[in-house]
Amino acid sequence: MSLFNSALGKNITFVHPAYFIISGFIGIPNIKYYYVFLLFAYVIAVLGNTIVMAVICLDHNLRxxxxxxxxxxxxxxLFGSSALVPKVIDIFLFNHTSIPYSECLTFLFFCYTSLSMQSFNLLALAYDRLVAIIFPLHYQVKITHRFMFSMIVSFWVVAIIAVLTAVGLITRLSFCESVVINSYFCDHGQIYRLACNDNYPNYVLSCLYPVLIFWLPLIFILLSYLYIGCTLAKVATIKEGLRAFKTCIGHLLLVAIYFIPLLITFTLMEKIHPDARIINLSLTSVIPPMLNPIIYVLQTEEIKESVKRLLKIRRKHKITIKKLPIM
Structure with missing residues (x-):
């Protein structure tokens, strides 16, 4: 970040605090029960997403x-849950509310990157469903491994650059008074508002970031399903349309779980109590990683069949081992 700051002027000195204080959950009644839920959600997220990743790796039919x-x-x-939940539990349950300046920026980077990539992944899956249903004969030509890898890598690059820009802009802020962040993690919006020098670039980024990460993907997803619905209504029978749309149920549930709480929070931001807003936003960080693998396992026939095949192979392997003669 020294290169970033040197470009602004060699003689500029920024006042960086030794630490920030995270105060988001402090003072909320019965909050310790919520920490138990966070831990439960984290364990389910780790187990579920690990299983999904393992099934995809082990079954060649899912390549x-x-x-x-x-x-x-x-x-x-898995990455986002591991970056957020253990740290949140450590901060609030064990009262380690002060977090070093550089560690806070690192915390911000990992949380925002995972948040961005969740949205971009839903966008990639929406495009996959759009092509599969509207252009089924051209699907294998349009959606290749190379294309999907390129799209995913591009999303990672965009997310990392956007978040690094946010981190870089924070390093040019001076903090002369309060260092208390009223959030459950090192939130960019809460941090830049504490600055005592010009924070207008941070304000501009805070307006652009939701558009890039939240609104544009959501608009594309909604338009893609509107297009799918209109096309199926014109060219398919009701039975065929329902069969085609059934392949989208899992993805639609993921979209609803991720975007609806954010829409409610952003729409009713002024009317929601600050504590309720913090709880709601924290739920949007832990609920999707916990439910995504469950939804995909239960709603996606390919994964259910893959799990059955892998369990069947494992069972046969155990039986074969038991039947081997002991020398």
């Missing part, structure tokens, strides 16, 4: 472009 995106979503959920 398709679609499951490149599903694997990446499971990885991002």
């Amino acid at each position: 398709t472009p679609k499951y490149v995106a599903v694997f990446n979503l499971a990885f991002v959920d």
Whole structure:
């Protein structure tokens, strides 16, 4: 970040605090029960996403472009949960509310990167469903492994650059008074508002970031399903339309779980109590990683069949071992 700051002027000195204080959950009644839920959600997220990743790796039938995106979503959920939940529990349950300046920026980077990639992954899966249903004969030509890998890598690059820009802009802020962050993690919006020098670039980024990470993917997803619905209504029978749309149920549930709480929070931001807003936003960070693998296992026939095949192979392997003669 020294290069970033040197570009602003060699003689500029920024006042960086030794630490920030995370105060988001402090003072909320019965909050310790919520920590138990966070721990439960984290364990389910780790087990579920690990199983999904393992099934995709072990079953060659799932080595398709679609499951490149599903694997990446499971990885991002695991990555994001591991970056957030253990740290949140350590901060609030064990009262380690002060976090060093550089560690806080690192915490911000991992949380925002995983949040961005969750949205981008849902966008990639929406595009996959759009092509599969509207252009089924061209699906294997349009959605190749190379295309899906390129799209996922591009999303990672965009997410990392956007978040690094946010981190870089924070390093040019001076903090002369309060260092208390009223959130459950090192939230960019809460941090830049504490600055005592010009924070306008941070404000601009805080306006652009939701558009890039939240609104544009959501608009594309909604338009893609609107297009799918209109097309199926024109060219397919009701039975065929329902069969085609059934393949989208899992993805639609993921979209609802991720975007609806954020929509409610952003729409009713002024009317929601600050404590309720913090709890709601924290739920959007832990609920999707916990439910995504469950939804995909229960709603996706390919994964259910793959799990059955792997369990059947494992059972046969055990029987074979038991039948081997002991020398």
